[in-house]
Amino acid sequence: MSKIEVKSLSVSFGSHQVLRDINLTIPDRQIVAIIGPSGCGKTTLLKSLNRLLDLNEDVSVAGDIFVDGENIYAPGMDVTVLRKKVGFLPQRPYPLPMSIFQNVAFGPRIHGLDASRGASDEKAEKKDMSALVEHYLRLAGLWEEVKDRLHAPAAKLSIGQQQRLALARVLSIEPEVILADEPTSALDPISAKLVETQFRILKKDYTIILVTHILRQARRLGDYIVFLYMGDLVEHEPAAQFFSSPRDEKTRAYINGEIS
Template sequence: RMNDLISSVRIKGLVEMDGRDVNARGMDEVALRRRVGMVFQKPNPFPKSIHENVAYAPRMHDMVSRKADQDELVERALRDAGLWNEVKDKLYEPGTSLSGGQQQRLCIARAIAVRPDVILMDEPTSALDPISTATIEDLMDKLKQDFTIVTVTHNMQQAARVADYTAFFHLGEMIEYNATKQMFANPHTKKAEDYITGRYG
């Protein structure tokens, strides 16, 4: 629901959450955004302090009001994102002062601060170096114990490493969906097999 005000956007197909069409007219977008966290391809921290990056959304959703509660929530989110020990002494410095990998973990902390039901990650490591990528992948492995994570990636090795289930899309159509190990070992469609084996893509 990020393109609602763009008149040229066309939406086809159906995306449901708990049996409700997320694009339905009666859907409360604010409530939906509270339940679905978003992590983008390029780290995009707010031009605010590290603390405020994490505290902002919970405060806007009336999850916390007292300063002590905000501080506790910020620490928990930063710990869950594996960033607390690196930033605990500079919480009021700009989020943009962090390295690329740290900024992406800050964006993950920002997303999980409101305890969403689902986290959407759009190529979350494509702008990062291999060490930062490994850190984010380890983090995703821990977070999936508490959150449903949907990740878009064109990196076959990454999909094999981090995903429990894989859906293969081609030109907007879902070609195949299966347990990741099954899909990579024995894909059921020729198109998926050709992509996985590198014949195209």
């Protein structure tokens, strides 16, 4: 089943066109890896999927993107609702200047996802929020490492732990799609592996779209591969086919390390 349909998407910054006529179907509950050389438009494509591109003043976007059949570029689309459904995990973690606990509780409080909303009993409310925070820290694979210091500042965590905390924060707003832009590029190999492990577990319930410039990571994680080259979508298909019998000469050259 498809989760997202990209139809004739073109994106320019000022007069510089960076994506040309992209047509793409993104399957539900798989890991989709977007790969390609630096500057080919990976981040731009990723950010088009929850309208984060709108934050650029000189951007122009043509074409349509449907998430669960709904055109997210249609007038009247509620971008806040969209960004809750399609969460974004950036390359580097930016924890809020608060405790580990408060970082995870922040989203549910803002979005009113707190199960105890409306509860008059303050103690019950605290208990429910604690359960939520534990739940999301477990989903992000961080719980065991932080359960004894939930009220310590998040900034004290290692970068690898902070990135999993960032993942817990994305998960805490209950998205259906997770956009991840080179989420392990700032991490040491062991931390990177922990994030990869969580993605493999999470894809059972979430559609994960991962930008990576590491071909080996795309091989390890990707169920479906999207290959961009200088703003064009060269090839997109299930990973097995992509790596074993690429259709396009450019894909073959990229896989073999002849172009980078």
